Amino acid sequence: MTTPKITTISRGGSRFYVNPETGAKAPGVTSVISMLPKPFLQPWAAKVVATYAVENLGEIVGIAMRGDRQGAIDYLKGAPRRDTAKAAEVGSEAHDYFERMAKGESVGRVHPDLKPFVDHFDEFLQEFQPEVIFTEETVWSEKHDYAGSFDAYAVIGGERLWMDWKTTRSGVHPEVAIQLAAYRHADYIIRPDGSRVPLPQADGGAVVHVRPEGWSLVPVNCGPEAFEVFKTLRQVFDWESATKDTVIGAPVNRDPGSTPRRRTAAPRRRAA
Template sequence: MPTKVSTIQRGNSRFYVNQETKETVPGVTTVVGMLPKPFLVSWAAKMAAESAVDNLPAVTAIAESDPDGAIDFIKGAHWRYTKTRKEIGSDAHDMFERMIRGESVSTDYMPDVMKPYHSHFAEFLDVVQPELIRAEDVAWSDEHKYAGSFDALLRIKDETGASATVVVDWKTGKSTYPEVALQMAAYGFADRLIDPDGNTIPMPHVDAAAVLHVTEDQWAFKPVRFDAEVYSYFLRLREVFDWDREVSKTVIGKPFAKGGSKRITTGTQRRG
């Protein structure tokens, strides 16, 4: 019996919901998001500083009548950048899926910003000659309780003609980062696949993982380490997710005793 899957957002987290059983599990990217990212603080600060310098006359004009508005404009620089990149990435992923499925995608009325992505992906298809097995299905783990939508499962031949089943992710950001290996392992080691109609099959054997990194300037098809050790690190993050969202809320109990509602005034405070 087909079982369709939907997604919901809770805060900044995505969850997948089995529409028949109502079982709800966190998404792969949400689990990978448990990794600390201290560099984001300095990156956001740099974006804010650059925005202020690049728009100095406008910021000064706004600040004269609305200081809070000027502050909001500056501190929102990284959100505006992220939103723009997310929109480009979403449009590119939509286009890549159509192209990998064999659909002819015209560039006649395509926004200029998308044309390089179309050209690079078309070149990838011509050079690599991948055979599509699945695209945009949900990988679901019954054992470890997570799910995620992967971009493609492809059959790719090497120079000798030997073929391999490769789980692939399209990336359109500035760089590719090591956590993509965690993401690919989570998909490839899942228990089953669920298509948009709710049909389920066991996860096919996956030989390898790769990321296709496409930017406005170039494309690169990069191998990604895919093995049990990498997957074990993802599973640890899955446990950290449970700690963060559930267990951590249960570890501090009600006070055994409390008091002292009246604060005293110290000598230091009186002399201050």
């Protein structure tokens, strides 16, 4: 995960960037993209819980046998969260190394768990020799009201690319195109002191996917079509974070103990 150099705050589980010059707050790119449907999450969470239960059967049974059935249930329910947190920690630490390496800095001693990531990223750098122009900067869009921190903007083989480092076990997912498109179509790069840097032109995007077993450079189409999807998600974000709480009015309640009156028709007049 990219660590923003601009101040951020968390509201309702979403990240907002704080403009150092104006104090304005804008939702982060990844928070906006989280509005995408995630039908895979339920079967993934079920698999994580089932796997953890089988691999730790004695521990779980022991908790339950001591009379803490709810404790055993809660521990299993927390398996997906623990799995995600562990992966995020590895990804964050790997990103720190990648940033320093992309800048040409020495990383010194590396934890054994992270050394395969560092070695493979170094292989990528040696093979493609990217000219890294920006790393770990923040873009801002006043026009569409969002901000986000990107991993790198670099030139590889004459192509100008918005780039992202990924360490996910499940590979490179299509929504990265929306993510890179948001960076590419922002208004400018903003620095912690409030200064602005013109947004560079680009030919496309790419992901460097690094895993302990290897690495790959994956081209990404992050053009106008992907940005149109991002703009739609930006509207959905406003709906979820604010608008939906305003559309339902106060109900007109009847006294629960009263019996609704039955409306009867007026008596008919007899014809003269």
